Amino acid sequence: MTGKNLWIAGVAAPLMLAVLLLAGTPRMTATNNPTAGAEVKIDNFTFGPQTITVPVGSTVTWTNKDDIPHTSVSTDGVFKSKVMDTDEKFSYTFTKAGTYPYYCTIHPKMTGQIVVR
Amino acid sequence: MADKKQDLIDQQLQDLNEDGVDRRGFLKCMAWAGTGLVWTMSGGVPVSRAFATGKDAKMAGKGADFSFVQISDSHIGFNKPANPDVTATLQTAINKINAMPNKPDFIIHTGDLTQLSKPSEFDTLDQVLKGASAKDVHFVPGEHDMLSDNGEQFLQRYGKGTKGSGWYSFDQKGVHFVGLVNVANLKAGGMGSLGHEQLEWLEDDLKGRSASTPIVLFAHIPLWTIYPDWGWGTDDSEQALSYVKKFGSVTVLNGHIHQIMQKVEGKVSFHTAMSTAFPQPAPGTAPSAGPMKVPADQLQQVLGITDVNYVVSGRSLAIADSPLGA
Numbered sequence: 001m002t003g004k005n006l007w008i009a010g011v012a013a014p015l016m017l018a019v020l021l022l023a024g025t026p027r028m029t030a031t032n033n034p035t036a037g038a039e040v041k042i043d044n045f046t047f048g049p050q051t052i053t054v055p056v057g058s059t060v061t062w063t064n065k066d067d068i069p070h071t072s073v074s075t076d077g078v079f080k081s082k083v084m085d086t087d088e089k090f091s092y093t094f095t096k097a098g099t100y101p102y103y104c105t106i107h108p109k110m111t112g113q114i115v116v117r
Numbered sequence: 118m119a120d121k122k123q124d125l126i127d128q129q130l131q132d133l134n135e136d137g138v139d140r141r142g143f144l145k146c147m148a149w150a151g152t153g154l155v156w157t158m159s160g161g162v163p164v165s166r167a168f169a170t171g172k173d174a175k176m177a178g179k180g181a182d183f184s185f186v187q188i189s190d191s192h193i194g195f196n197k198p199a200n201p202d203v204t205a206t207l208q209t210a211i212n213k214i215n216a217m218p219n220k221p222d223f224i225i226h227t228g229d230l231t232q233l234s235k236p237s238e239f240d241t242l243d244q245v246l247k248g249a250s251a252k253d254v255h256f257v258p259g260e261h262d263m264l265s266d267n268g269e270q271f272l273q274r275y276g277k278g279t280k281g282s283g284w285y286s287f288d289q290k291g292v293h294f295v296g297l298v299n300v301a302n303l304k305a306g307g308m309g310s311l312g313h314e315q316l317e318w319l320e321d322d323l324k325g326r327s328a329s330t331p332i333v334l335f336a337h338i339p340l341w342t343i344y345p346d347w348g349w350g351t352d353d354s355e356q357a358l359s360y361v362k363k364f365g366s367v368t369v370l371n372g373h374i375h376q377i378m379q380k381v382e383g384k385v386s387f388h389t390a391m392s393t394a395f396p397q398p399a400p401g402t403a404p405s406a407g408p409m410k411v412p413a414d415q416l417q418q419v420l421g422i423t424d425v426n427y428v429v430s431g432r433s434l435a436i437a438d439s440p441l442g443a
Contacts, residue, residue: 107260
């Protein structure tokens with residue numbers, strides 16, 4: 001009886017660890033320790049990078065590095081920043097997969113997109 | 118130097134008069150004369166001469182039936198290195214207007230009154246404008262004036278009696294003025310936009326007027342395409358300009374690009390004004406259209422106001438740009 005339980009535990013523990021690693025790693029990266037891909041810098045009237053791809057659940061943060069205010073507004077009405085003056089930030093967490101085009105409503109030539117997978 | 122320029126221009130004018138209207142020569146003349154330029158539209162024939170200072174400047178408005186001044190892009194609230202004190206430079210512009218030998222009848226502000234549409238910024242602007250000798254000020258909004266509230270505050274303060282997002286028209290001694298709004302509901306990837314409703318209104322507003330009525334259109338973003346990469350144009354301006362085709366004298370005044378640009382196309386004269394706050398780079402000469410930092414002692418040479426004189430007999434408008442530092 002005791003031996004059988006031990007055997008199950010012995011198999012289950014590495015399995016559970018593997019499951020945790022698989023499910024947990026991307027989430028950890030996106031929320032607690034954002035990679036460079038989850039940051040969009042607004043500089044010289046440009047969103048950079050213009051397209052970024054992030055896993056579901058990622059938080060993307062925009063930072064305005066220009067001397068002129070900008071916004072980051074989803075073309076499909078999914079998210080809408082307030083006006084960001086110099087060095088101000090806006091963050092949005094993407095909970096569903098999809099492609100999210102966005103633009104600056106003040107300077108509509110400025111466009112970008114977030115691809116969530 | 119000024120006399121030399123004047124001679125050159127006179128020579129060019131003579132050539133123009135002999136050969137008819139040579140637009141290439143005319144535009145070339147405008148290009149090198151730069152900021153200090155007066156030009157008149159007389160029955161569709163453009164005539165230009167260097168904008169003079171001193172004695173000649175006093176002559177500029179002489180014989181005019183009325184005159185007005187265009188100011189633009191005061192960006193009250195902006196405090197970055199390109200100009201840490203935009204209130205002071207606006208005040209300088211107002212002082213300049215008040216010192217004009219021929220008092221302007223009114224002022225047109227072609228937008229970007231403020232940097233961030235803050236109530237305190239609008240208050241400061243109002244305070245400075247109160248000191249202007251011309252009490253009548255006509256506004257159109259820039260994109261900076263409708264940042265977070267779709268322009269509600271702007272309309273409350275400056276939009277009494279206007280339609281839609283703030284467009285309107287008025288008459289002054291036989292000249293028909295139309296203030297247009299091309300900074301509302303901008304579409305992703307596009308430039309300035311007037312929108313269907315405003316275009317319909319404009320067509321209707323101009324319809325019943327005689328072709329001899331001088332027309333002045335003013336809006337924030339240029340109503341002609343200057344540089345699409347930077348959004349310096351209006352997507353549906355062609356439609357608007359089709360409504361003024363029958364008129365003998367059309368003047369289009371814009372701001373937004375913080376520098377002087379002019380173009381004459383048939384009977385339509387296009388003109389953009391300097392900012393009173395900070396200069397922006399010439400199209401394509403910088404990575405972006407952001408504020409341009411110039412040495413402090415040169416700032417007043419790249420900021421300025423635009424003085425427009427109208428003579429009824431010739432149905433002509435003479436436009437003179439003058440830097441604050443002149």
